[in-house]
Amino acid sequence: MDAKSRVRIATTSLAGCFGCHTSFLDIDERLFDLVRQVDFDRSPLTDIKQVGDCDIGLIEGGVCNAENVHVLREFREHCRILVALGACAINGGLPAQRNHLSLASVLQEVYLTAPGPAGGLIPNDPELPLPLDKVHPLHEVVHVDYFIPGCPPSADAIWQVLTDLVAGREPVLAQRLIHFD
Amino acid sequence: MNAFKLDGRDIPFEPGQTILQAVQAAGQEIPHLCYHPDFKPHGSCKLCSVRINGRMVSSCTAPAHDGMTVESDMPDINEERRTLLQMLFVEGNHFCPSCEKSGACRLQASAYELKMMSPHYDHFFPDRPVDASHADYLLDTNRCILCSLCVRASRDVDGKNVFALSGRGIHTRLIVNAKSGRLGDTDFSGEDKAAHVCPVGAILRKRVGFAVPIGQRPFDPPHEGD
Ligand code: SF4
Ligand code: SF4
Numbered sequence: 001m002d003a004k005s006r007v008r009i010a011t012t013s014l015a016g017c018f019g020c021h022t023s024f025l026d027i028d029e030r031l032f033d034l035v036r037q038v039d040f041d042r043s044p045l046t047d048i049k050q051v052g053d054c055d056i057g058l059i060e061g062g063v064c065n066a067e068n069v070h071v072l073r074e075f076r077e078h079c080r081i082l083v084a085l086g087a088c089a090i091n092g093g094l095p096a097q098r099n100h101l102s103l104a105s106v107l108q109e110v111y112l113t114a115p116g117p118a119g120g121l122i123p124n125d126p127e128l129p130l131p132l133d134k135v136h137p138l139h140e141v142v143h144v145d146y147f148i149p150g151c152p153p154s155a156d157a158i159w160q161v162l163t164d165l166v167a168g169r170e171p172v173l174a175q176r177l178i179h180f181d
Numbered sequence: 182m183n184a185f186k187l188d189g190r191d192i193p194f195e196p197g198q199t200i201l202q203a204v205q206a207a208g209q210e211i212p213h214l215c216y217h218p219d220f221k222p223h224g225s226c227k228l229c230s231v232r233i234n235g236r237m238v239s240s241c242t243a244p245a246h247d248g249m250t251v252e253s254d255m256p257d258i259n260e261e262r263r264t265l266l267q268m269l270f271v272e273g274n275h276f277c278p279s280c281e282k283s284g285a286c287r288l289q290a291s292a293y294e295l296k297m298m299s300p301h302y303d304h305f306f307p308d309r310p311v312d313a314s315h316a317d318y319l320l321d322t323n324r325c326i327l328c329s330l331c332v333r334a335s336r337d338v339d340g341k342n343v344f345a346l347s348g349r350g351i352h353t354r355l356i357v358n359a360k361s362g363r364l365g366d367t368d369f370s371g372e373d374k375a376a377h378v379c380p381v382g383a384i385l386r387k388r389v390g391f392a393v394p395i396g397q398r399p400f401d402p403p404h405e406g407d
């Protein structure tokens with residue numbers, strides 16, 4: 001297969017815990033089958049800094065700060081198929097439990113009130129992305145083509161969807177591969 | 182013998198039975214959440230909707246009639262059921278990864294059965310305080326689906342009237358009948374029927390969470406080869 005006809009996949013973690021990527025790696029030696037058929041673009045597993053044109057974008061994590069929004073939009077622009085991977089990408093996940101607290105009170109608690117080496121200052125360097133007042137699922141920011149539920153989804157579920165997509169099939173998960181926890 | 186057809190199969194029934202009762206008696210199922218055999222049907226979740234002569238009816242309240250033709254397990258009907266589930270999921274805070282009811286929750290199990298891959302709609306992210314005032318029970322109404330099973334159980338079986346549904350529209354919520362509104366200020370107890378009917382993780386017993394290993398919870402999928 002020449003480079004052009006090979007499927008190109010990008011992955012990223014927004015407000016994620018990297019658990020979905022770890023579950024992805026849980027496909028174990030099937031990873032060798034995969035890299036025979038696909039190339040990886042921007043991903044925590046590669047050194048590519050900027051996402052290029054891809055067939056598939058896998059995104060774990062919800063959207064919790066300005067940089068997440070920026071990266072998500074870039075992925076949407078460059079990926080033909082965008083897949084929300086895991087509970088956080090699908091409904092904000094456990095990080096969205098902060099949605100019933102005010103952002104100011106969270107920052108105050110962590111950086112000012114709580115004992116520890118915080119230094120009594122809420123970080124304010126412009127280098128740092130500003131947190132959003134709420135955590136959002138991906139589909140509230142961009143159109144998402146497919147969802148793989150789970151916290152994290154099992155390796156078998158990720159493998160099923162990826163192999164379906166790489167083969168140009170509509171991905172279908174067996175019921176036993178669908179879980180939200 | 183009285184009988185009707187469900188998706189082409191004959192279902193016998195006793196006069197007075199609802200469609201859902203007859204179907205269950207015949208060893209089959211129609212998805213449902215607010216129906217419980219011990220209580221009068223409520224008809225709020227609409228998950229049990231079936232089609233008769235082109236019209237949708239709730240099978241938990243609709244009486245069975247001789248010779249009728251009922252459609253249930255149809256792609257378009259299941260699509261609507263999935264939509265109802267998605268609405269329930271976004272109306273509450275259903276973070277299954279940290280919910281003690283995960284694997285034993287009927288809302289979640291229905292979503293698996295109907296292959297709900299995402300909640301699709303924008304989330305409401307409700308913000309109702311958790312009531313931990315009771316010594317043995319916890320009330321998190323952010324997960325309540327307003328099925329009213331606890332209301333019916335407490336009123337009709339326990340004779341206590343601890344719970345009620347209150348408010349209108351999206352503001353409808355489960356309340357506790359105490360001046361303080363707190364569960365700890367009622368005579369609610371673990372012996373009550375109402376303590377055991379919640380199909381989701383809204384009424385939870387304290388200090389027993391996460392005791393069942395994953396794989397052995399009531400709605401966990403059977404192991405391959407089992
Ligand atoms: S109540 Fe059920 S659906 Fe809701 S978070 Fe708990 S397990 Fe998930
Ligand atoms: S607390 Fe549970 S049983 Fe009561 S109405 Fe809500 S979901 Fe139904």
Ligand code: FES
Nearest residue numbers: 213224226227241
């Ligand atoms: S089970 Fe019939 S409406 Fe809920």
